[in-house]
Amino acid sequence: MFRRTPRLFAATLAVAALALGACAEKSPDDAPTPGGTSATAAFPVTVGNLTLDRRPEKIVSLSPTATEMLFAIGAGKQVAAVDDQSNYPPDAPKSDLSGFQPNAEAIAGKSPDLVVLSNDTNKIVEQLTTLKIPVLLTPAATTLEDTYRQLIELGTLTGHPDEAADVNNRIKDDIAKLTKDLPQRSAKLTYYHELGPELYSATSKTFIGSIYALAGLENIADASDADGKNGGYPQLSQEIIVKANPDFVFLADTKCCKQSPETVKARSGWAGVTAVKNNQVVALDDDIASRWGPRVVDLLRAVVDAVAKVPA
Known part of the structure; x- marks a missing residue:
């Protein structure tokens, strides 16, 4: 795994790609949800500037998040290859393709009819477009609305629009269930989210921070990036963290570090x-x-479970 630094973590978010509440304990499968339209979705379809005349059957995903989304909406059987960081679901067709340093020739070697990327490193979108390979760019989300939109876009392009809508509804329902019974507190509990032992963190303005906000927590990193110069990922010091005395420390560096x-x-x-x-x-x-x-x-559930243990 890679160590978390502001640039590297931003890249991780942009290239890397929590399971649906109702399906969190289940491995995603390719079976369409009841009422799904996999077999009947009409083509051509258009998302942004991309139009597909027919349903893609050899998708290459160079984003772990996109890989998870594709399998969640029932398009897993259409995925021919995923990047070397896509480790969920376990049966995703992992390859040696890199999302951090994408190689147009190597990607083209998979004969894809759709490539899904999360950043445009080395102008890879232009390179693939020149090769007449359709490309969808799914940048790192900054809000949950970005997540919902990307799921709908992938559902549209893969012929699974109804399944994508169902996934979104389940996410929204599960978030509502997780947050509806949170105890009312006179003062917010505080937290520190750790990206790496170098003490890089994420503010409330980031996607991660927005998830903690759903649980009613206050972020000690906000003061360290009040002007936004660190892009929402400031490096804190031990002194700052100890002085802030957070009620929670959440470690997102258990595997890497x-x-x-x-x-x-x-x-x-x-x-x-x-x-x-x-x-x-x-x-x-x-x-x-x-x-x-x-x-x-799953991320929100871990946060809510921790918060629920603290008496109001």
Whole structure:
């Protein structure tokens, strides 16, 4: 895995791609949802400047998030290859293609009829377009609305519009269920979200921050990027974090960097932080915490479960 730095994490968000509440414990499959229109969706279809005359059957996904979305909406059987970071669902056809350094020739070698990317590194969109390969760019989300829109776009282009709409409805329903019974508090609980042991974090203006806001939490990183010069991903200092004394520490660096509640407690000066004293250091799944696809519900659930344990 890669270590989290502001640029690298931004790239992770842009290239990497929480499961649907109702399907969170199930492996995504390719079976259309009841009433789905996989077999009857009309073509040609258009999304933005991209028009497809027929349903794509050899999709290449170079975004872990897009891969998760494609399988969630029932288009998994149309996916011919995914990038080397796409690790969910486990049966996605992983390849040595890179989303960080995409190679037009290698991509073209898969004979795709649709390529899904999350950033335009090295003007790869132009290169693929020159080769007459259809490309959909799905940039890193900044809001949940971006997630919903990308799911609809993928549903339209793959012939699964009804399934995509169903996925969106399930995400919205599950988010509503998770947040409706949150206790009312006189003061908001605070948190620190850790992207890496170098103490990079994410503010409320980021997609990640918006998920924590749904749980009613206050972000200690906001003050460190009040002017936005760090793009929403400031590097904090131990002094700032200890002084802020957050009620929670959420670790999104458990896989990449082997961080845990134990390693946090062992940091100099951290033993007195409320989150550490009250055993409220929460280990997250790095992948779920860095992607904006249908498993966003899993991230929110982890946050809500932690918050619910604290008496109002």
